[in-house]
Amino acid sequence: MSMICHSSSQSDFCPPHFDEALEMVEETHIKSCRVEECFVETGTDSTFDESTAQDVLASKYDHLSFQSELILCKNLIKVIPHIPKHIAFGCYDGLQFLIGFARKDIENIFGETAKRLKVIQGRRSSKLCKVEADHNYHSSHGVIKSCVYIDDITSGEERMKVSLEDGRNAEDLPIYFYIPNILVYKNAYVKFSLARISHEGCCSHCFGDCLTSPVPCVCAAETGGLFAYSPGGLKFLEECISLKREPKQDHYLYCRNCPLQGSKNEKSSVPCKGHLLRKFIKECWSKCRCNKKCGNRIVQQGIIVKLQGKGGVFELEDLPLGAFVCEYVGEILTNTELHERNVQSAGNKNTRYQVLLDAGWGSKGVLKDEEAPCLDATVYGNVARFVNHRCSDATLVEIPVEVETPDHHYYHISLFTTRNVTVMEELTWDYSIDFHDRNRDGGHPMMNPFHCLCGSPFCYERDVRLLTYVRRRRRV
Numbered sequence: 001m002s003m004i005c006h007s008s009s010q011s012d013f014c015p016p017h018f019d020e021a022l023e024m025v026e027e028t029h030i031k032s033c034r035v036e037e038c039f040v041e042t043g044t045d046s047t048f049d050e051s052t053a054q055d056v057l058a059s060k061y062d063h064l065s066f067q068s069e070l071i072l073c074k075n076l077i078k079v080i081p082h083i084p085k086h087i088a089f090g091c092y093d094g095l096q097f098l099i100g101f102a103r104k105d106i107e108n109i110f111g112e113t114a115k116r117l118k119v120i121q122g123r124r125s126s127k128l129c130k131v132e133a134d135h136n137y138h139s140s141h142g143v144i145k146s147c148v149y150i151d152d153i154t155s156g157e158e159r160m161k162v163s164l165e166d167g168r169n170a171e172d173l174p175i176y177f178y179i180p181n182i183l184v185y186k187n188a189y190v191k192f193s194l195a196r197i198s199h200e201g202c203c204s205h206c207f208g209d210c211l212t213s214p215v216p217c218v219c220a221a222e223t224g225g226l227f228a229y230s231p232g233g234l235k236f237l238e239e240c241i242s243l244k245r246e247p248k249q250d251h252y253l254y255c256r257n258c259p260l261q262g263s264k265n266e267k268s269s270v271p272c273k274g275h276l277l278r279k280f281i282k283e284c285w286s287k288c289r290c291n292k293k294c295g296n297r298i299v300q301q302g303i304i305v306k307l308q309g310k311g312g313v314f315e316l317e318d319l320p321l322g323a324f325v326c327e328y329v330g331e332i333l334t335n336t337e338l339h340e341r342n343v344q345s346a347g348n349k350n351t352r353y354q355v356l357l358d359a360g361w362g363s364k365g366v367l368k369d370e371e372a373p374c375l376d377a378t379v380y381g382n383v384a385r386f387v388n389h390r391c392s393d394a395t396l397v398e399i400p401v402e403v404e405t406p407d408h409h410y411y412h413i414s415l416f417t418t419r420n421v422t423v424m425e426e427l428t429w430d431y432s433i434d435f436h437d438r439n440r441d442g443g444h445p446m447m448n449p450f451h452c453l454c455g456s457p458f459c460y461e462r463d464v465r466l467l468t469y470v471r472r473r474r475r476v
């Protein structure tokens with residue numbers, strides 16, 4: 001792992017403190033892989049010789065009492081007179097820093113020295129966030145693959161930081177804005193507002209924590225009198241998982257003018273492929289009388305687990321079966337608006353991150369296109385937009401969760417673990433793609449078609465490839 005700190009457009013920039021760097025590495029990497037050596041390389045984009053560079057370094061770190069650290073970790077610091085500009089563009093008075101953590105012997109390096117380093121207190125105002133490099137960098141410790149590292153993609157919007165490492169060049173990264181909660185775009189109509197409170201479906205007589213109440217409250221009615229978040233609720237969760245993995249024909253609703261097929265074809269003659277009708281969770285909310293800390297308020301609290309984006313989303317701590325990971329957040333828009341948006345961006349090969357909120361169509365009927373709400377996380381979204389697809393045995397399952405309204409047309413797509421997940425396991429979600437569809441977007445026209453690389457033994461596309469192969473062989 002490497003980190004380059006740069007001062008571009010930061011007037012308050014100050015170089016990172018060692019303990020901050022160590023803390024960050026501990027948070028993001030030590031749990032997942034053995035960090036075995038810590039080294040610091042400093043350099044300039046000017047032509048300082050080694051001793052001048054060292055002097056400059058010492059003077060720049062003077063106000064951070066870095067000099068003492070410099071002595072302490074003399075054997076860890078290597079001064080290279082010149083770090084190429086493209087590795088660390090932007091610099092601190094011509095001085096650049098590359099702090100690296102390589103693998104060797106964790107005990108030797110993170111033993112005494114690290115302990116002492118951690119004791120040194122310094123200013124913590126440096127922005128230890130973006131690692132940006134255009135090319136692989138040949139440091140004295142080997143090739144450090146260039147990557148973009150963002151310490152917190154949520155910019156403090158979530159309670160937990162979510163870091164991101166991406167092997168692409170900074171300019172190749174898709175532009176998006178992090179939002180922790182759903183935002184409504186233009187015409188979408190979501191039937192709830194504080195001004196329109198009715199007590200329908202909320203526990204207006206409860207107090208304290210509903211989970212400890214001897215009688216299940218009104219909100220638990222949706223889950224058959226069982227709180228999904230209580231230990232007994234695991235049964236409910238398992239039902240949700242098997243409904244998703246082994247749906248029966250009668251779990252599907254087939255509509256006459258399917259908005260999903262209509263969004264692909266101007267004049268839809270393609271029959272509906274069916275909308276899987278799901279089980280809902282209803283959370284207590286502000287309209288209820290229970291305490292804000294009531295155990296039946298989980299999704300609305302936001303992310304509380306440690307996540308990292310790295311070509312997918314990874315878990316930085318062990319999680320039990322049924323843990324809430326995150327909500328799929330995006331812009332809410334009507335199916336008509338989404339269709340218009342897709343027509344305008346036709347030809348644009350960027351990944352789309354769109355989902356139709358159709359989990360409750362059976363109970364309330366099918367909405368017209370200009371009413372049916374969809375989620376689009378392409379430009380505005382949260383960490384869930386980075387979750388990759390895995391066929392069948394994905395580590396996450398989506399469950400519709402009602403918070404503000406018992407109306408099944410608007411809900412929160414909430415991702416829960418389908419089993420115990422260990423640290424640094426990839427979190428995946430079955431997008432419900434029909435890989436048998438020759439157009440490759442039949443089952444999920446709101447996502448770009450792709451060839452599945454999930455590697456699951458139950459990979460749907462592998463089955464399709466196998467079938468095609470067998471058919472071809474038979475023809476020969």
Ligand SMILES: C[S@@+](CC[C@H](N)C(=O)[O-])C[C@H]1O[C@@H](n2cnc3c(N)ncnc32)[C@H](O)[C@@H]1O
Nearest residue numbers: 311351385386387388389448450451452453454
């Ligand atoms: C919601 S995004 C997932 C995050 C994406 N990997 C990223 O970094 O932005 C969906 C896209 O990721 C890629 N993807 C996700 N799961 C995949 C899989 N199992 N096999 C191949 N590509 C996948 C596809 O390009 C898909 O359109």
